Amino acid sequence: MALSMREIALFCVGVSVALLFTASEALVVNNARRQAPQKPNIVFVLADDYGFNDIGYHGSQIKTPTLDQLAKDGVKLENYYVQPRCSPTRSQLISGRYQIHTGLQHAILWRWQRAGLPLDSPTIADKLKETGYSTHMVGKWHLGFYKKEFLPQHRGFDTYFGYLSCSEGYYNHTKDWRDHKSWYLDLRDNNGPVYGKEGHYSTHMFTEHAENIINQHAEKSTKPLFLYMAYEAVHSPLEVPKSYEEKYRFIKDEKRRKYAGMVDTLDEGVRNITNALKQAGMWENTILVFSTDNGGQIKAGGNNYPLRGWKGSLFEGGIRGIGFVSGGALKTRGVVNRELIHVSDWFPTLVSGVAHGSLNGTLPLDGFNQWPTITGKGVPSARPYLLHNIDILYGKRGHKLYPHTWDTRVRAAIRVGDFKLITGQPDNGSWVKPPSDEAVPHGEVVISKENKHKNLWLFNITADPTEHHDISHKFPEKVKEMLDMILEFNHTAVPPNYPRPDPLANPALHGGVWGPWVKDE
Ligand SMILES: *[C@@H]1O[C@H](CO)[C@@H](O)[C@H](O)[C@H]1NC(C)=O
Ligand SMILES: *[C@@H]1O[C@H](CO)[C@@H](O)[C@H](O)[C@H]1NC(C)=O
Ligand SMILES: *[C@@H]1O[C@H](CO)[C@@H](O)[C@H](O)[C@H]1NC(C)=O
Ligand SMILES: *[C@@H]1O[C@H](CO)[C@@H](O)[C@H](O)[C@H]1NC(C)=O
Ligand SMILES: *[C@@H]1O[C@H](CO)[C@@H](O)[C@H](O)[C@H]1NC(C)=O
Numbered sequence: 001m002a003l004s005m006r007e008i009a010l011f012c013v014g015v016s017v018a019l020l021f022t023a024s025e026a027l028v029v030n031n032a033r034r035q036a037p038q039k040p041n042i043v044f045v046l047a048d049d050y051g052f053n054d055i056g057y058h059g060s061q062i063k064t065p066t067l068d069q070l071a072k073d074g075v076k077l078e079n080y081y082v083q084p085r086c087s088p089t090r091s092q093l094i095s096g097r098y099q100i101h102t103g104l105q106h107a108i109l110w111r112w113q114r115a116g117l118p119l120d121s122p123t124i125a126d127k128l129k130e131t132g133y134s135t136h137m138v139g140k141w142h143l144g145f146y147k148k149e150f151l152p153q154h155r156g157f158d159t160y161f162g163y164l165s166c167s168e169g170y171y172n173h174t175k176d177w178r179d180h181k182s183w184y185l186d187l188r189d190n191n192g193p194v195y196g197k198e199g200h201y202s203t204h205m206f207t208e209h210a211e212n213i214i215n216q217h218a219e220k221s222t223k224p225l226f227l228y229m230a231y232e233a234v235h236s237p238l239e240v241p242k243s244y245e246e247k248y249r250f251i252k253d254e255k256r257r258k259y260a261g262m263v264d265t266l267d268e269g270v271r272n273i274t275n276a277l278k279q280a281g282m283w284e285n286t287i288l289v290f291s292t293d294n295g296g297q298i299k300a301g302g303n304n305y306p307l308r309g310w311k312g313s314l315f316e317g318g319i320r321g322i323g324f325v326s327g328g329a330l331k332t333r334g335v336v337n338r339e340l341i342h343v344s345d346w347f348p349t350l351v352s353g354v355a356h357g358s359l360n361g362t363l364p365l366d367g368f369n370q371w372p373t374i375t376g377k378g379v380p381s382a383r384p385y386l387l388h389n390i391d392i393l394y395g396k397r398g399h400k401l402y403p404h405t406w407d408t409r410v411r412a413a414i415r416v417g418d419f420k421l422i423t424g425q426p427d428n429g430s431w432v433k434p435p436s437d438e439a440v441p442h443g444e445v446v447i448s449k450e451n452k453h454k455n456l457w458l459f460n461i462t463a464d465p466t467e468h469h470d471i472s473h474k475f476p477e478k479v480k481e482m483l484d485m486i487l488e489f490n491h492t493a494v495p496p497n498y499p500r501p502d503p504l505a506n507p508a509l510h511g512g513v514w515g516p517w518v519k520d521e
């Protein structure tokens with residue numbers, strides 16, 4: 001048999017082909033497996049609504065010993081961007097594509113919309129599976145579910161256990177219909193709805209499930225593992241077991257105190273997952289990525305100080321994310337990386353950079369392979385610019401300021417090198433300090449004194465990450481150049497897909513459970 005080492009290693013992956021071989025051939029295969037290093041396991045932990053100022057190493061009042069240590073042992077990403085809200089970030093992580101190219105550029109996916117991440121391009125899970133991974137997802141999906149084809153187990157994940165909508169009760173695992181009165185189960189796995197988990201706190205429940213996946217994988221599988229762990233924590237509703245909240249008695253603001261307790265459970269959950277990987281002997285061959293999905297929601301305990309704005313906003317508080325890479329397989333340690341990296345970059349970075357898989361068959365990706373940047377000290381970002389978003393459905397603001405280019409009334413933002421340009425209505429741009437003790441019980445708010453028709457901002461983010469100094473009047477040429485870029489991007493956009501609520505989505509019509517409601521034509 002004239003097979004290369006690599007081909008033999010690929011052969012080993014998955015089926016126990018050794019059984020089909022003669023004894024001596026099986027020996028060759030076994031030796032090859034020992035010699036050819038297996039592709040690393042990839043564990044991607046996504047936290048929900050986790051604010052920039054809510055992780056220990058950013059100087060937070062909230063302690064996160066596990067996350068701090070993992071980040072310290074790996075690479076902290078300190079010029080890292082996500083999208084301002086949940087489904088936008090998740091859509092870019094899973095597809096590697098900007099929202100203007102998937103039709104998801106407006107708001108979020110609502111659970112009563114006939115919409116979802118388009119089926120026309122493979123997901124990150126499809127690609128990792130294709131290159132030999134066993135793929136599992138736990139937690140929040142939020143990428144559409146009106147037809148079963150849109151569910152995670154049909155988007156490249158071998159197994160799924162989690163919820164489909166944007167958030168739900170941490171204990172009762174239900175989510176309301178549009179009347180805000182009727183609550184329906186939103187918890188399922190590959191086989192359908194999962195009942196009987198009432199009272200099991202979500203952060204514990206999802207962590208335990210992830211531990212089971214890891215243990216079973218270690219026992220039974222010869223493939224590398226891809227685990228997408230999309231925690232519900234720390235999104236609202238503010239629910240947390242008392243013992244975790246107790247540690248933060250000194251915070252008088254109830255929301256902030258509960259939120260701090262929720263962060264504590266998240267940190268403990270990640271500790272348990274890394275322990276499970278270590279005990280299973282998998283840690284040394286694992287790359288762990290940690291990311292938030294958007295800025296913290298200050299109305300639900302989160303905080304992004306000193307950044308401006310919060311969840312939903314195109315100011316940095318909405319989009320500058322917490323992110324780091326760690327794991328036993330990462331050879332780069334103790335590094336703070338300040339290169340521009342975006343959530344859409346994980347697709348090519350993990351599929352190509354980490355797993356050495358092919359990127360064939362996808363529609364054009366907007367992400368870049370940043371593995372050389374993350375692992376090589378001093379390698380610049382592969383990303384020349386970053387389109388934060390263009391949202392033509394958002395309400396217009398002010399007057400068009402520049403002729404023959406992008407209309408500044410329309411919501412958009414782009415980053416080029418040090419510069420970031422925002423147009424239209426960016427959402428609340430206040431600076432909010434965290435509520436702490438009795439001295440600052442609610443957190444001080446510095447409200448921006450800008451005119452409410454203002455619709456153009458240019459910042460040097462490197463010099464002014466807190467966006468106090470709009471310099472658009474100083475650099476009209478730069479502004480024009482960046483407006484032209486947005487216009488050019490807009491030419492490549494597909495129309496936003498934002499359908500009206502569908503009354504047929506009501507779970508009352510489908511056995512009292514959130515799930516697909518449209519059958520194939
Ligand atoms: C489920 O939990 C949420 C959050 O605490 C709560 O608002 C809702 O009323 C609960 N639903 C039911 C049916 O108990
Ligand atoms: C982590 O593991 C410990 C020990 O088994 C357990 O008591 C704790 O509840 C777990 N925490 C989470 C968030 O899963
Ligand atoms: C990509 O290439 C691989 C290996 O050549 C092949 O098995 C796979 O089907 C291709 N995928 C797509 C989506 O074209
Ligand atoms: C952006 O593109 C859309 C089509 O996708 C078009 O309707 C709209 O007029 C364009 N907006 C601007 C400001 O050019
Ligand atoms: C922005 O948010 C702050 C804090 O919640 C609030 O006080 C202020 O009124 C808001 N400003 C606008 C313009 O909505």
Ligand SMILES: *[C@@H]1O[C@H](CO)[C@@H](O)[C@H](O)[C@H]1NC(C)=O
Binds near residue numbers: 418460462463464
């Ligand atoms: C932006 O600020 C940084 C840091 O002060 C500075 O080095 C850089 O030259 C500025 N960029 C531009 C293009 O002016």
